[in-house]
Amino acid sequence: MPASLETCLSDLDCSTSSSSSSDLSGFLTDEEDCARLQRPASASGPPVPPLRGAPGITGALDAPGAQDEEQERRRRRGRARVRSEALLHSLRRSRRVKANDRERNRMHNLNAALDALRSVLPSFPDDTKLTKIETLRFAYNYIWALAETLRLADQGLPGASARERLLPPQCAPCLPGPPSPASDAESWGSGAAATSPLSDPSSPAASEDFAYGPGDPLFSFPGLSKDLLHTTSCFVPYH
DNA sequence: TAGGCCATCTGGTCCT
DNA sequence: AGGACCAGATGGCCTA
Numbered sequence: 001m002p003a004s005l006e007t008c009l010s011d012l013d014c015s016t017s018s019s020s021s022s023d024l025s026g027f028l029t030d031e032e033d034c035a036r037l038q039r040p041a042s043a044s045g046p047p048v049p050p051l052r053g054a055p056g057i058t059g060a061l062d063a064p065g066a067q068d069e070e071q072e073r074r075r076r077r078g079r080a081r082v083r084s085e086a087l088l089h090s091l092r093r094s095r096r097v098k099a100n101d102r103e104r105n106r107m108h109n110l111n112a113a114l115d116a117l118r119s120v121l122p123s124f125p126d127d128t129k130l131t132k133i134e135t136l137r138f139a140y141n142y143i144w145a146l147a148e149t150l151r152l153a154d155q156g157l158p159g160a161s162a163r164e165r166l167l168p169p170q171c172a173p174c175l176p177g178p179p180s181p182a183s184d185a186e187s188w189g190s191g192a193a194a195t196s197p198l199s200d201p202s203s204p205a206a207s208e209d210f211a212y213g214p215g216d217p218l219f220s221f222p223g224l225s226k227d228l229l230h231t232t233s234c235f236v237p238y239h
Numbered sequence: 240t241a242g243g244c245c246a247t248c249t250g251g252t253c254c255t
Numbered sequence: 256a257g258g259a260c261c262a263g264a265t266g267g268c269c270t271a
Contacts, residue, residue: 095257100248102258107246131244 118135121142130138 096249099250099258103249103260104247106259111246133244 114132114135117139118130121130121135121138
């Protein structure tokens with residue numbers, strides 16, 4: 001049990017043990033259960049032996065009414081314990097509810113970030129929403145393809161910028177900033193394929209299990225269905 | 240109906 | 256100490 005809870009409950013034990021009523025006051029406590037179990041079958045048997053360390057073990061108990069007082073004290077302690085356990089349960093519950101709330105919020109934020117990521121990835125004709133894993137994999141490959149495009153541009157086409165030389169006008173929003181979320185997927189398919197990421201060991205496509213392309217596999221987008229992949233032709237150098 | 244995806248709850252662990 | 260993060264469990268919804 002956390003220390004704060006123990007502290008809290010011990011305080012509450014003191015403060016509530018004298019309270020007049022509780023819905024839980026009628027419940028059996030552990031001590032009372034033990035006491036009953038230790039009693040002989042005959043209901044009028046000898047009194048329950050006091051618990052270890054409990055006060056009143058000495059001759060004071062011999063006095064008339066002392067045993068009743070001890071039993072009453074024990075009952076009070078038992079009720080307080082039940083109340084404190086109920087309170088502990090309640091505190092745990094409220095903390096759990098708060099934690100659940102935070103976790104829900106955290107996941108909502110994560111989903112919002114995924115939505116933002118989806119919005120800067122090429123959209124698809126049927127407005128198919130990428131799943132989470134598809135979004136991450138697609139983004140990974142998309143970034144790789146864009147970086148590769150820039151690299152090729154720097155190598156082979158001096159002068160004009162990579163964007164002007166290599167990308168069709170429709171793909172201009174791809175680089176360097178995020179593409180327009182409203183990009184028409186059809187417009188992404190006009191580029192001509194030149195190189196294959198599969199030939200590059202560093203390509204995220206090279207090691208994966210799904211390849212896409214007419215004839216030769218041009219790109220591999222693990223986990224993506226083929227009908228989502230045709231837009232990737234935008235990523236290759238444009239002549 | 241089985242399987243995939245998702246949201247939520249939950250308890251454990253790490254971090255500040 | 257409390258919040259963030261994580262992974263497992265569970266149940267609902269949807270689709271082939």
